[in-house]
Amino acid sequence: xxxxxxxxxxxxxxxxxxxxxxxxxxxxxxxxxxxxxxxxxxxxxxxxxxxxxxxxxxxxxxxxxxxxxxxxxxxxxxxxxxxxxxxxxxxxxxxxxxxxxxxxxxxxxxxxxxxxxxxxxxxxxxxxxxxxxxxxxxxxxxxxxxxxxxxxxxxxxxxxxxxxxxxxxxxxxxxxxxxxxxxxxxxxxxxxxxxxxxxxxxxxxxxxxxxxxxxxxxxxxxxxxxxxxxxxxxxxxxxxxxxx
Amino acid sequence: xxxxxxxxxxxxxxxxxxxxxxxxxxxxxxxxxxxxxxxxxxxxxxxxxxxxxxxxxxxxxxxxxxxxxxxxxxxxxxxxxxxxxxxxxxxxxxxxxxxxxxxxxxxxxxxxxxxxxxxxxxxxxxxxxxxxxxxxxxxxxxxxxxxxxxxxxxxxxxxxxxxxxxxxxxxxxxxxxxxxxxxxxxxxxxxxxxxxxxxxxxxxxxxxxxxxxxxxxxxxxxxxxxxxxxxxxxxxxxxxxxxxxxxxxxxxxxxxxxxxxxxxxxxxxxxxxxxxxxxxxxxxxxxxxxxxxxxxxxxxxxxxxxxxxxxxxxxxxxxxxxxxxxxxxxxxxxxxxxxxx
Numbered sequence: 001x002x003x004x005x006x007x008x009x010x011x012x013x014x015x016x017x018x019x020x021x022x023x024x025x026x027x028x029x030x031x032x033x034x035x036x037x038x039x040x041x042x043x044x045x046x047x048x049x050x051x052x053x054x055x056x057x058x059x060x061x062x063x064x065x066x067x068x069x070x071x072x073x074x075x076x077x078x079x080x081x082x083x084x085x086x087x088x089x090x091x092x093x094x095x096x097x098x099x100x101x102x103x104x105x106x107x108x109x110x111x112x113x114x115x116x117x118x119x120x121x122x123x124x125x126x127x128x129x130x131x132x133x134x135x136x137x138x139x140x141x142x143x144x145x146x147x148x149x150x151x152x153x154x155x156x157x158x159x160x161x162x163x164x165x166x167x168x169x170x171x172x173x174x175x176x177x178x179x180x181x182x183x184x185x186x187x188x189x190x191x192x193x194x195x196x197x198x199x200x201x202x203x204x205x206x207x208x209x210x211x212x213x214x215x216x217x218x219x220x221x222x223x224x225x226x227x228x229x230x231x232x233x234x235x236x237x238x239x240x241x242x243x244x
Numbered sequence: 245x246x247x248x249x250x251x252x253x254x255x256x257x258x259x260x261x262x263x264x265x266x267x268x269x270x271x272x273x274x275x276x277x278x279x280x281x282x283x284x285x286x287x288x289x290x291x292x293x294x295x296x297x298x299x300x301x302x303x304x305x306x307x308x309x310x311x312x313x314x315x316x317x318x319x320x321x322x323x324x325x326x327x328x329x330x331x332x333x334x335x336x337x338x339x340x341x342x343x344x345x346x347x348x349x350x351x352x353x354x355x356x357x358x359x360x361x362x363x364x365x366x367x368x369x370x371x372x373x374x375x376x377x378x379x380x381x382x383x384x385x386x387x388x389x390x391x392x393x394x395x396x397x398x399x400x401x402x403x404x405x406x407x408x409x410x411x412x413x414x415x416x417x418x419x420x421x422x423x424x425x426x427x428x429x430x431x432x433x434x435x436x437x438x439x440x441x442x443x444x445x446x447x448x449x450x451x452x453x454x455x456x457x458x459x460x461x462x463x464x465x466x467x468x469x470x471x472x473x474x475x476x477x478x479x480x481x482x483x484x485x486x487x488x489x490x491x492x493x494x495x496x497x498x499x500x501x502x503x504x505x506x507x508x509x510x511x512x513x514x515x516x517x518x519x520x521x522x523x524x525x526x527x528x529x530x531x532x533x534x535x536x537x538x539x540x541x542x543x544x545x546x547x548x549x550x551x552x553x554x555x556x557x558x559x560x561x562x563x564x565x566x567x568x569x570x571x572x573x574x575x576x577x578x579x580x581x582x583x584x585x
Contacts, residue, residue: 037246037286049276134280138252152253152260155268166266180585218266228250228282232264 011040013080016072021235032066038081042088058092065091073176082125137226144220148190149212167237168203171210173218174233186219212223247285251277258291272490331355332411334446334521335376335421337383338401339392340481341366344455347376349411351420359455365390372557376417377424384425384434395509398435403457405441412439435486440463461485 021030043062044051053061068082068091077083145151160166176182176197185193192215194208208215221229249261249269254277258270261283277283299397331346331354341362346355356371356379358364366386371379384400387393393400401422404414418438425436427464441449441460449459463478477485 002418039245040284041286041288044274046291048274050271050285050289051275052281056282099494101355131280135278138279142253151269152268155262156270159266159268161267163265168267198549214266228280229262232250232262232266234263236266 014075017070017080025051028067028070031070032063034176035066035084038084040132043084045090046089046092051178057095061095062088103168131187132230134226139222141217141226143225144224145217148213148216150216154213157219160211163237165207165211166214169214170218170233170236172197172208172211173215174203174204176215177219183219184224186216192216204220212238245287246284247286248282250282251279254279261285299444332403332406332408333414333417334407334456335380335417336401336403336457337380338403338404338455338457338482339386339387339397340483342455342458343367343383345371345376345379347406347417351376351412351417353379359453362392366392375420375424377421377427380421381424385536393434397481397483399486400434400436401439401457401461401485402436403439403441403455403460403480405443405446405456407443407446435483437486438483452478 016027016031020031021138023196027229039062040051040059043058047058053059065088066084069080069087073080073083142152160169176186176193180195182196185196192208194205197203197207197208221233224230247261247269249263249267251259251261251266253260254273256273258273259277260268261271262268268383271289272291272400332349333347334344335347336342336344336359341364342359343366344359345353345361346357346359348354351373353371353376356367356369358367365384368382368385371382373383380402384393387400402418404417406412406414406417421438425434427470439457440462445454446461447464449456452459454462454474454477458480461472462472462474465472465477480488517564
């Protein structure tokens with residue numbers, strides 16, 4: 001059954017590529033969109049780093065390479081995926097070689113050279129400071145969590161998997177963070193003010209128990225200077241005050 | 245599915261991120277990660293701990309250590325690592341050199357083991373298959389030839405340990421050895437000390453790399469006031485042990501030894517003198533005279549022998565009442581016939 005399905009998929013992919021060769025732009029965009037995770041994975045594994053944003057050089061190069069692969073692909077060249085991977089990898093390699101010569105990201109061996117030293121300082125200082133401050137904030141967050149005996153690994157294990165449960169948790173956290181009284185009680189008791197929450201928010205104790213760690217960490221984030229994370233929260237369903 | 249997230253923590257093999265949907269994940273560690281930086285990643289980057297894989301390298305190291313140790317220790321506690329399969333008893337001989345014989349039920353040697361360098365000089369692989377008393381007499385001969393045994397240093401420690409007591413007993417082994425000594429006997433005035441040992445001590449002796457005989461002496465000395473370390477005994481010649489009284493001998497016996505020794509010395513001096521005289525007066529002294537002179541000491545000798553025998557009998561009775569199993573024995577002089585040779 002699976003074999004047949006694969007065959008089916010392959011054929012449709014071939015057909016789509018044919019369409020694109022014939023000039024179907026819409027199809028081209030569709031395929032690129034679908035394969036973004038694949039492009040990101042290939043680039044990231046090649047350079048053994050995580051891509052920082054869609055604006056990064058590596059990302060653009062990856063996309064261009066994939067596009068190139070679409071144009072150049074012929075069934076005689078084996079599977080499309082395999083071919084695309086090759087093209088992406090080689091374009092990235094080219095880019096890396098080029099960037100070694102001119103770029104601001106200097107390898108450690110080059111750092112020892114005096115002339116580069118100045119450039120490196122100048123270009124990365126801002127990033128460095130931002131990063132440093134963020135690190136500091138996260139360090140504070142961890143310390144706050146330590147007082148509740150919660151670790152980041154705990155969160156990986158215990159944070160709610162379902163979007164709805166998360167949303168609910170965020171909502172509760174926001175409510176606590178907005179109330180001085182509840183916040184104070186949380187910090188003092190080192191535990192959720194369950195009874196108040198149950199009565200005021202009409203949530204069950206069970207929910208509070210299950211999402212306990214998640215809620216606490218969210219309150220701590222909201223109470224911190226971690227702008228990026230606070231942004232995450234507000235963009236996530238349930239994190240907005242006027243939300244659900 | 246493309247995730248966007250912020251790095252919260254970096255560990256050895258993974259990093260913890262929180263996504264823009266407030267999900268917390270562990271992702272595979274790659275280069276260039278720093279806490280607080282934002283990244284995009286995909287499903288394939290999620291970190292999975294391998295099943296059954298011990299993440300804690302300290303635990304792994306401990307487990308490995310236990311495994312190695314148990315294999316190593318297993319050998320030690322198993323006595324069969326120390327002795328051959330066919331061995332029924334072990335007889336160790338110490339002078340200064342130490343050697344060990346493993347014997348079978350018929351008191352034949354199945355294995356010869358030198359316990360120190362000097363011991364190697366006294367043994368021969370030909371000894372395997374010989375009767376133990378025969379082998380021991382060869383050891384003694386070699387000992388004399390190599391000057392490990394001299395008139396003054398004539399103490400030999402023979403220790404017997406029975407391993408399979410259903411097949412043999414210590415007394416019979418010792419008797420065989422004693423008889424053998426008398427029979428093969430060119431051992432003059434050897435001071436032989438017999439000592440018994442038990443199986444359990446064998447392990448300890450092996451571990452300490454010392455003969456069972458010396459080990460038993462050590463054990464005995466522990467009981468007395470003499471505080472001697474095993475190391476000291478290891479290096480001691482049996483003669484030293486006798487002289488230092490580490491090896492307990494009844495006083496009567498001791499006196500006897502001294503007397504015997506003095507007699508020995510006197511005799512050997514006499515004989516030496518005679519030899520010198522005879523050399524000086526080469527042609528002048530007839531054979532008769534020489535023989536006469538030699539006969540004299542022999543006759544005196546024999547008288548003494550008879551006397552000693554009597555004394556010995558009494559002593560033997562007393563000996564049997566002694567504790568542990570330490571015996572002393574004298575070897576009588578076998579006529580000066582040997583001296584001629």
